[in-house]
Amino acid sequence: MADPVVEGKKLSRSFGRLALLGTLLVVAGLVGLVYTGVATLTSMLLFGWLLLIGGLVGLLHAIESRGSNYFWLGVVVAALNIAAGVVVLHHPHGTAEALTMFAALLFLTGGVFRLVGSVVVRGPQFGWTLLQGAFGLLLGLLVLFDWPHSSLYVLGLFFSLALLFDGLGLIAIGVGGRRIVSMVSDQQAAGELPDTPTEEDQNRSGS
Secondary structure, three states: OOOHHHHHHHHHHHHHHHHHHHHHHHHHHHHHHHOHHHHHHHHHHHHHHHHHHHHHHHHHHHHHOOOOOOHHHHHHHHHHHHHHHHHHHHOHHHHHHHHHHHHHHHHHHHHHHHHHHHHHHOOOOHHHHHHHHHHHHHHHHHHHHOOOHHHHOHHHHHHHHHHHHHHHHHHHHHHHHHHHHHHHHHHHHHHHOOOOOOHHHHHHHHO
16 A cells, blocks of 8 residues: 555646646746746647657558558648648748737637627627627627737737746645645644543543
């Protein structure tokens, strides 16, 4: 049977590593918020490498499953991922401009649909939905009017915010997990300690 103390120490170290990883992500997110252009370029390069590696892995899986009904579909999807990864890595700035335009259109259409839906339905969340729609519409217009210059900072801003909030979440999980493990370990240690005999118990045992 595993020693609870040893297991508790292992869990505490694991949660500590999560908190450390979260701290690194928070630092990276803060740096990215200051240097949004670098964050945009970094996010595009990471995106390109992910597409390229994913395409190569998919191609290997397709080759291993040759003879099946999904062989050619897997080959086509893998080839598209590889081609897209190569294009992104060779033209990160052009890819950033295209993705920024796509994001602006998403904000616009999402904002319009939320605005129209909130006015037509008028549900219990009418005010909140109306505010979300107006914010999405305004954000899409701001990004679109400043395009293509907005492509230099919009994706990097989103990427940095994602790193920041993910890091804060990992820190919360790590710190909270360490506290829970410490509380459980303290309770187990207190439960294993022998009860201290009272004076009445000593008199009874002496008689």
